[in-house]
Amino acid sequence: MRSTVSPIGRFRWLLFVPLVLAGHRPDLYLIPLKGTGPSSRLVGTAKLTPARSPFGVATTRDGQFVFEVEVDVPALPPPTSFGASATTFVVWIASAQLDRIEKVGALVPGASTRGRVAMPKFMVVITAEPDARGARWTGPIVMRGNSPSSYLTNFSGHTMFNGGVPQ
Numbered sequence: 001m002r003s004t005v006s007p008i009g010r011f012r013w014l015l016f017v018p019l020v021l022a023g024h025r026p027d028l029y030l031i032p033l034k035g036t037g038p039s040s041r042l043v044g045t046a047k048l049t050p051a052r053s054p055f056g057v058a059t060t061r062d063g064q065f066v067f068e069v070e071v072d073v074p075a076l077p078p079p080t081s082f083g084a085s086a087t088t089f090v091v092w093i094a095s096a097q098l099d100r101i102e103k104v105g106a107l108v109p110g111a112s113t114r115g116r117v118a119m120p121k122f123m124v125v126i127t128a129e130p131d132a133r134g135a136r137w138t139g140p141i142v143m144r145g146n147s148p149s150s151y152l153t154n155f156s157g158h159t160m161f162n163g164g165v166p167q
Contacts, residue, residue, distance in 0.1 A: 028148040031124055033073065035143050039082075042143055044073030046124040051116060059118075066118045069093065069104065073126070073143065076109040082128035082140050090129045092137055096121040096150065106132035122147045 035042030051058035058066040079086040091104035104115035
């Protein structure tokens with residue numbers, strides 16, 4: 001029995017099916033932020049956008065891509081619920097090893113906080129701080145999220161997989 005589907009009909013399916021399947025993949029430029037500890041129900045997002053440059057995509061001198069990051073948390077409890085000295089929330093970008101930490105800025109619930117990031121693997125960290133002017137965080141971590149590049153981490157060398165003995 002011959003198929004009655006025209007070549008154009010087959011072509012439409014070849015375009016339609018991958019587009020539907022692609023719609024179910026996670027958006028790699030949207031980092032979900034999740035609350036920690038007692039604030040575990042908090043949610044937010046950090047949206048990454050490639051930074052502009054006269055040459056197309058911006059990079060650092062050593063070749064790292066530069067992204068604009070826009071952090072948005074629709075609702076937060078009062079900062080004082082994380083300690084009597086806490087007066088504001090601050091967004092930080094930290095390298096995977098925590099050896100490099102950069103402040104993005106103060107976070108106001110319902111408004112976006114914007115900054116730049118140029119690290120291959122990083123975390124977005126939101127802390128409750130006594131002041132937004134500090135160079136390092138001192139307060140508790142309220143929310144966090146990992147960059148999409150951390151999804152590609154190889155854990156084969158982790159101590160959990162080699163009998164618990166550090167290498």
